[in-house]
Structure formats: structure tokens, C-alpha cells
Amino acid sequence: MVAPTRRLGKLHREGRAAYLFLSPALLFFCVFLILPFVFAIVLAFSDWGGFDLGTLKWAGTSNFRDVLSFNGIFVKPILVNTLLFAFGSVFLATFGSVLVAYCIDRLSFQGFWRVLYFLPVVATVVAIGNVWKMMYQPAGLINGVLNKLGVNSIGFLSDASYALPSVTVVQAWASIGGAVLILTAGLKAIPTQYYEAAEVDGANSWHLFWSITLPLLRPALLFVLITQFIGGLQSFALIIVMTGDGGPVNATNVAAFEMYQRAFKYGAWGTASAMAMVLFVIILAITLLQLWIARRRGEETS
Amino acid sequence: MRISRGIKLAVALGLLASAAACGGGSGSGGGGDQVELTLLSHYSDGPSKEGLDKMIQEWNKENPKIQVKSQVVKFDDLLTTMTVRQTGGRGADIVSAYGLWGGQLLKANVVAKVPDDIAAKIKAEYSPAALGAVTTGDTLLGYPTELNTYVLFYNKKILAAAGISKPPTTWAELADAAKKTVQRDAKGNIQVEGLSLIQDGDNKSVHPFLSLLDSAGGKFLAPDGTAQFDDAAGKAALKFESDLAAAKATNPSISPTKQFRSGGVAMAIQAGWWIGSLKTQMKDHYSTDVGVAAIPGPTPGSKGSLAYGFFMGVNQRSKHAAEAWKFLTWMNEHKTPDGKVTETGKWLADQGLIPPRTADQAEYKKSLSDPNLAPIYDAATYAMAEPNQPGAYEAKTALHNAIMGVLADGKNSDDALAQAAKAVKPQ
Numbered sequence: 056m057v058a059p060t061r062r063l064g065k066l067h068r069e070g071r072a073a074y075l076f077l078s079p080a081l082l083f084f085c086v087f088l089i090l091p092f093v094f095a096i097v098l099a100f101s102d103w104g105g106f107d108l109g110t111l112k113w114a115g116t117s118n119f120r121d122v123l124s125f126n127g128i129f130v131k132p133i134l135v136n137t138l139l140f141a142f143g144s145v146f147l148a149t150f151g152s153v154l155v156a157y158c159i160d161r162l163s164f165q166g167f168w169r170v171l172y173f174l175p176v177v178a179t180v181v182a183i184g185n186v187w188k189m190m191y192q193p194a195g196l197i198n199g200v201l202n203k204l205g206v207n208s209i210g211f212l213s214d215a216s217y218a219l220p221s222v223t224v225v226q227a228w229a230s231i232g233g234a235v236l237i238l239t240a241g242l243k244a245i246p247t248q249y250y251e252a253a254e255v256d257g258a259n260s261w262h263l264f265w266s267i268t269l270p271l272l273r274p275a276l277l278f279v280l281i282t283q284f285i286g287g288l289q290s291f292a293l294i295i296v297m298t299g300d301g302g303p304v305n306a307t308n309v310a311a312f313e314m315y316q317r318a319f320k321y322g323a324w325g326t327a328s329a330m331a332m333v334l335f336v337i338i339l340a341i342t343l344l345q346l347w348i349a350r351r352r353g354e355e356t357s
Numbered sequence: 358m359r360i361s362r363g364i365k366l367a368v369a370l371g372l373l374a375s376a377a378a379c380g381g382g383s384g385s386g387g388g389g390d391q392v393e394l395t396l397l398s399h400y401s402d403g404p405s406k407e408g409l410d411k412m413i414q415e416w417n418k419e420n421p422k423i424q425v426k427s428q429v430v431k432f433d434d435l436l437t438t439m440t441v442r443q444t445g446g447r448g449a450d451i452v453s454a455y456g457l458w459g460g461q462l463l464k465a466n467v468v469a470k471v472p473d474d475i476a477a478k479i480k481a482e483y484s485p486a487a488l489g490a491v492t493t494g495d496t497l498l499g500y501p502t503e504l505n506t507y508v509l510f511y512n513k514k515i516l517a518a519a520g521i522s523k524p525p526t527t528w529a530e531l532a533d534a535a536k537k538t539v540q541r542d543a544k545g546n547i548q549v550e551g552l553s554l555i556q557d558g559d560n561k562s563v564h565p566f567l568s569l570l571d572s573a574g575g576k577f578l579a580p581d582g583t584a585q586f587d588d589a590a591g592k593a594a595l596k597f598e599s600d601l602a603a604a605k606a607t608n609p610s611i612s613p614t615k616q617f618r619s620g621g622v623a624m625a626i627q628a629g630w631w632i633g634s635l636k637t638q639m640k641d642h643y644s645t646d647v648g649v650a651a652i653p654g655p656t657p658g659s660k661g662s663l664a665y666g667f668f669m670g671v672n673q674r675s676k677h678a679a680e681a682w683k684f685l686t687w688m689n690e691h692k693t694p695d696g697k698v699t700e701t702g703k704w705l706a707d708q709g710l711i712p713p714r715t716a717d718q719a720e721y722k723k724s725l726s727d728p729n730l731a732p733i734y735d736a737a738t739y740a741m742a743e744p745n746q747p748g749a750y751e752a753k754t755a756l757h758n759a760i761m762g763v764l765a766d767g768k769n770s771d772d773a774l775a776q777a778a779k780a781v782k783p784q
Contacts (some may be wrong), residue, residue, distance in 0.1 A: 213610040319440055
């Protein structure tokens with residue numbers, strides 16, 4: 056039997072070795088995550104036009120007052136757009152991916168179907184955005200089909216009432232592949248005995264899905280929901296590719312895009328950082344809410 | 358109140374750590390006693406790149422101890438590239454920038470003060486429109502380079518077919534021509550737009566509006582950055598646009614740069630550089646179909662335009678500012694072999710742009726190869742210079758959103774202007 060002091064010494068040595076092995080990853084996180092985060096917090100309370108740190112001035116909470124003012128454009132329409140975009144794309148993508156994953160689980164050549172639905176995830180956002188942009192054009196594929204059905208062309212990206220839903224659909228479509236992959240793995244983890252026992256008890260397909268599949272799929276669904284929400288709230292590239300400037304008239308302008316514009320176009324780094332902090336708090340709150348709801352329902356998420 | 362030194366130091370260390378992690382080097386340097394200057398611009402292709410490269414090569418040949426190296430990016434990436442490189446300590450020695458950005462570049466200590474002797478020469482030898490477009494407050498940002506003014510482009514054939522023999526000279530005539538030339542199919546879709554009030558790219562709806570505002574005697578921003586576009590002149594200009602939109606004679610979803618060439622747009626308020634594109638795209642049809650006139654004002658005889666410009670200045674952080682000014686002075690002042698105009702003036706005129714130097718303008722006006730250029734050159738004498746104080750870019754975006762709200766969504770023009778004016782913050 057090893058003496059306690061020798062065991063403690065061994066533990067310390069192992070701890071040091073562990074930290075040594077972890078240090079490259081920790082350094083990476085410090086440089087690319089912690090430092091920029093701290094810098095963003097400092098900037099959120101400053102007035103800085105970029106370029107020269109010597110021009111950094113303390114601004115107190117004025118950036119937050121500007122950002123959260125109802126006279127400005129950040130709360131409405133930008134934050135509203137961001138939430139609608141995130142909720143809409145998550146709802147569509149989750150509903151679509153559950154349906155697709157459930158169907159794939161009951162088909163032959165499952166690998167082929169999974170690859171097919173995963174392809175949009177592999178494609179770049181620029182390619183996806185441009186293809187959909189072309190399809191949405193007045194003379195594009197979608198309007199061509201509508202015209203054949205006797206419906207007038209719709210300005211999917213030029214009409215303020217259609218632009219945000221149009222971009223939301225593309226975000227959802229592009230997200231389905233990744234979610235399908237996770238949910239398929241979740242479906243595979245459900246023991247078949249449960250289904251067999253339920254069938255013996257006379258359960259139909261709907262009962263099987265509602266009472267067995269969905270509850271047991273909850274951990275995978277929770278992961279999908281959280282990651283999709285964060286992705287949706289931070290979305291930026293797709294908006295730039297499809298609308299160029301968050302238009303028409305800010306109809307598709309979202310928080311991440313506005314931050315980019317404020318910082319890199321207008322040189323208003325303080326306002327941009329304050330927006331980033333507001334978005335960070337919103338994402339954190341929504342994520343915690345999702346975890347809390349899941350835990351309340353008895354789901355072990357830790 | 359200045360931020361505390363401790364925080365500044367922490368931030369600086371943070372940035373240094375990030376920069377160290379990202380790697381990077383000095384924007385300029387050189388071995389021995391040779392100096393290498395870097396010049397960042399958006400002259401990335403075609404005649405603009407060829408002309409600049411030719412001048413740089415000539416300089417490098419004549420000045421072995423001061424070598425200039427050109428760095429180019431697309432215009433859409435220029436400001437972002439400047440921001441990132443400058444923050445990372447790798448800014449170019451010489452920056453070529455859009456005048457609109459002048460205020461924020463000045464506020465952030467990016468551009469160095471123009472030496473007094475050079476500033477005096479520039480102020481004496483360049484046109485007021487060019488100077489106005491590259492001056493923030495009382496500060497000259499550098500040598501004016503590109504200069505563009507706004508005019509009315511019209512399709513002669515479409516106007517003639519509508520019974521209009523000469524370009525409109527008042528807003529009433531302009532509105533009448535727009536309504537007469539618009540054509541729609543059975544479903545109401547516009548086949549020919551009467552008057553286009555937007556353009557592609559960053560300026561969208563603002564420059565055409567500001568040209569109309571200028572024709573009505575209005576102003577965009579006050580020197581302190583407060584909005585002035587919501588006065589009677591601004592309301593009249595936007596009401597004019599709003600009425601055209603209500604009459605469906607203008608439609609912001611139609612892109613003039615794509616539709617005008619094929620007869621899909623009867624008239625458009627556009628910048629002078631468009632001539633070069635139209636010549637290339639329309640070939641023989643250009644001379645028979647395209648006419649250019651001054652943008653009319655609300656009353657007979659009144660006209661308006663907007664002038665915007667680019668400049669080349671020296672980076673405040675450049676270790677070789679003297680050499681950079683030496684090169685810029687040579688570049689902007691040395692003449693062509695025939696001695697008639699400056700090489701830079703020729704380089705710009707060859708691209709269909711107005712040379713900013715008064716003497717070059719006068720020389721080119723003597724023998725304009727294209728009568729359509731005359732109104733563009735004339736506009737340089739009366740155009741409103743685009744304001745460029747800090748916050749001007751944001752003000753421009755707020756104004757654009759207001760205009761598009763009126764043109765695309767049918768919002769009340771007075772309300773839209775008032776909302777935009779509220780969003781403009783003096784800095």
C-alpha cells in the first residue's frame with residue numbers, strides 16, 4: 056500500500072504534467088478567446104475609432120444607452136430580426152431534421168441519404184447563398200414555377216415583407232444536414248426493445264414516435280437546439296451574401312452584421328462591442344433557459 | 358476623460374499577444390539605405406491598375422533609393438483592409454481612400470497632416486469640388502485623385518419615342534418625362550423604368566437624392582455633423598422621388614447598371630464614371646442612344662450635382678513620411694511627355710474620370726472626345742461636395758434607409774426624413 060504523502064506527490068506531478076499537456080490548448084484559448092473577449096468588454100465602455108489605441112477614450116455606459124435606446128435601430132428592427140431569424144430557422148431546421156432523420160432511420164441505403172442531406176453543410180455559405188439568391192431572383196427558378204402556376208413574381212429579396220423569411224428558410228435548409236446527422240445517431244441509440252414492447256401493447260406509429268422516440272431523443276434534440284440557436288443568433292455570412300447590406304431597408308439586418316458594419320465601416324468600435332455584449336447576454340440567457348427547461352423535464356444534461 | 362493607463366497597457370498587451378500569434382511584419386522597411394514604401398489602393402485591375410503601375414515603375418527606375426510597392430484590394434475590401442492592417446501595425450505608408458472615410462480616418466489618427474507647402478499648392482491648383490471632397494473640417498487629407506460628379510443619363514430613343522425632343526430642365530419636366538417613358542406589361546410589371554433614382558454599390562439611393570437636394574439648394578450635413586437634409590429643400594426633393602414612386606415611374610428593384618444598356622431604363626441619375634461602362638457595354642449604340650445632361654432643379658435654370666472624391670495621403674505611422682510625400686508630389690505633379698497635363702490627370706481621364714487638378718480639367722475640356730463628358734466636367738464647378746466628417750458614413754446609411762422606405766415601402770417622405778435626421782449623431 057502506498058503512503059498518503061507519496062500518493063499526494065504523485066498526484067501533484069500528474070497534475071503538473073496534465074497542465075503541461077493542456078498548455079498549448081489553454082494558450083490558444085487565451086490568445087483567441089479570452090483576450091479578445093476582455094478587449095471587447097473594455098471597448099464596450101469606450102469610444103474608439105479603431106486603428107490607434109492612443110485615441111481610446113472612456114465612454115462609461117453611453118454605448119449601451121445608444122444601443123438599447125428605442126429611438127435607435129438596434130432594438131428594433133435589428134434585434135427583433137435577429138430573434139425572428141434565429142427562432143424561425145431553428146424551428147424549421149429542427150422540425151425538418153427530426154422528420155428527415157426519422158424517415159432515414161426507416162429507409163434502405165441510410166448512408167446515401169445521410170450524405171445527401173449533409174451536403175449543404177459541406178458547401179460554403181457563399182455558394183449556398185448565391186445559389187438561393189439566383190433562385191429567388193424575379194426571373195429565377197422559384198418565380199418561374201410560381202409564374203407557371205399563374206402567380207405573379209415575388210420580390211423574395213427585394214420586398215421588405217418577404218426578405219427575412221426568405222433568408223430564414225435558406226439558413227434552416229443549410230442547417231438540416233448537421234442536425235440530421237446528430238439526430239440519426241440519437242435515434243440509433245434508442246433500444247429496439249422499447250418499440251417492440253409498445254407494438255405488443257398495440258401502439259401505432261404516431262404513439263411510437265410521440266411516446267418513445269421524441270422523449271428518448273431529447274438529449275440529441277437539446278444539443279441541436281442549443282447549437283442551432285447560437286448559430287442562428289450569430290449568423291452573418293449568409294445575410295451578407297444574399298442581401299449585401301441587410302436590406303431592403305434593414306429588413307434582413309441582424310445583430311452580427313450590424314456589429315461588423317459599425318466596427319469596420321463606420322469605425323464605431325465602442326458601439327459595435329456594446330452590441331456584442333448585448334448579444335452575448337441574450338445568447339447566454341436563451342441557452343440557460345433551454346438547459347433549465349430540459350432539466351425541469353428530468354433530462355440529465357450534465 | 359482618458360482611459361486609465363493600466364487598462365490601455367492591458368489592451369495593448371492583448372493586441373500584441375494576438376498580433377504575435379497571428380504573425381506579421383512591418384508595412385515598410387528596406388535593407389541598407391534603401392527605403393521601401395507601400396501604397397495601398399483599390400486600383401486592382403484594368404486601366405486603373407496599369408496606369409498606376411506604370412507610374413510606380415517609372416518612379417522606381419528613377420529613384421533606386423526610394424522604392425514604391427503597390428498593394429491592391431477590391432474597393433469593397435479597402436476600408437476593412439486598412440482597418441485590420443493599421444490596427445495590427447502593418448498599415449501602408451501611402452493610403453488611397455474614399456473621401457467619405459476621411460473623417461473617421463482623421464479621428465483615428467490614420468492620415469498624417471499634409472505638409473504646409475504641399476497643402477498650399479494643392480489648395481491653389483485643384484478644383485473646389487475636388488478639394489471639398491477630400492477636406493474634413495479645415496483639414497486637407499491628401500492629394501485629390503478620382504473626382505466624380507452626378508448627371509442625368511437618358512436614352513435619346515426612348516425619350517424621342519415618347520415625344521420628348523430635349524432633356525428635361527426642371528423637376529416638372531423630369532417627372533413628366535419619367536411618367537411618359539415608363540412602360541408596363543399587361544400584369545403591371547415595369548418593362549421600361551422612367552427614371553432610376555438608385556445605383557449599385559455603396560451609394561445606393563443617397564447620391565441621386567443628394568444631387569436633387571443640391572439642385573433645390575439644400576445641404577446634407579452641417580459642419581458639426583448635424584442633419585440638414587430634413588429642411589424644406591430636403592422634403593421637396595424626397596417628395597419629388599416619392600411622387601414618382603407612387604406613379605410607378607421609378608422602381609428601386611430595377612438595377613440601372615444592368616437595365617439601362619438594354620433599353621430597360623429611360624433616365625438615370627448616375628456618376629460620370631458610368632460613361633466608360635456604357636461605352637464598353639453598348640458599343641455603337643452608345644453614341645446613338647445615350648445622352649447626358651445636368652440634373653435639373655425645381656425651377657427653370659436651377660441644377661444640382663454631388664461630387665465625391667478619393668485622395669492619396671500618408672499614413673501617420675509611416676517611418677518614411679518625407680519620402681512618401683516626395684513620391685506623392687512627383688506622382689501628382691509630373692507632366693506627360695507632351696507637357697499638356699499631369700500624368701495622374703491623364704491616368705484618371707483615360708478611365709473616364711474627371712482630373713481633380715483645375716489646369717488638367719481645363720485642358721481636357723478644350724477637346725472632349727465625347728460631348729456627353731461636357732455636363733460631367735461642368736458639374737465639377739457647381740456640385741455639392743460629399744461631406745466626410747466623422748459620422749458621415751453612418752448618416753449616409755440612415756438617409757439611405759429613409760429613402761428606400763419611401764421608394765420601396767411607400768412611407769411618408771417627411772416622416773422618413775425626420776426619422777433619419779434623428780438617427781444622425783454629430784461626433
